[in-house]
Amino acid sequence: MDDPETARAQSFALLIDLGTKLQVLVDRHLAPSGLTTRQWFLCVVLEQAERGLGLREAALRMGTSHQNAKQLALKLERKGFLRIEPDPDDARALRLTLTEACRAFWARRKDRDREILETIFRGLPARSLESLHRTLKRLDLDIHALLADESLPFYKEES
Numbered sequence: 001m002d003d004p005e006t007a008r009a010q011s012f013a014l015l016i017d018l019g020t021k022l023q024v025l026v027d028r029h030l031a032p033s034g035l036t037t038r039q040w041f042l043c044v045v046l047e048q049a050e051r052g053l054g055l056r057e058a059a060l061r062m063g064t065s066h067q068n069a070k071q072l073a074l075k076l077e078r079k080g081f082l083r084i085e086p087d088p089d090d091a092r093a094l095r096l097t098l099t100e101a102c103r104a105f106w107a108r109r110k111d112r113d114r115e116i117l118e119t120i121f122r123g124l125p126a127r128s129l130e131s132l133h134r135t136l137k138r139l140d141l142d143i144h145a146l147l148a149d150e151s152l153p154f155y156k157e158e159s
Contacts, residue, residue: 022120029116033109034079038064042072043081043102052097054087063147070094081105 059069
């Protein structure tokens with residue numbers, strides 16, 4: 001493919017398509033546990049933060065709205081997977097923290113969950129996987145910067 005414009009358009013469509021397919025696949029994998037891919041992702045984001053996150057920060061890291069993140073958090077709170085508490089530094093903000101029950105649940109599933117990742121990426125040799133990872137990390141950084149840049153022309157409403 002020699003045309004960069006075509007490559008960008010097809011890559012964009014492929015990323016959207018793959019995201020949807022991955023969500024369906026992981027939703028099926030998680031269905032017996034009563035969890036969804038998005039709930040799992042919120043748990044991952046909070047686990048990486050170690051001591052919990054504010055709701056807004058969790059939403060930003062997930063690339064979702066504050067409202068969507070709150071709905072996911074409320075469902076996980078009902079399952080006993082996280083606590084939603086007022087932030088000690090800002091009484092208006094909410095802080096999300098994983099529970100020990102959540103950590104124990106994921107620890108019990110570790111081998112099963114490793115298997116699905118191995119299955120998804122089984123067709124990629126290690127070098128290709130490393131290259132894919134570097135490329136996706138770079139794209140993720142660029143997209144986060146775009147999300148934060150409200151001066152971009154596509155944020156402007158047409159009159």
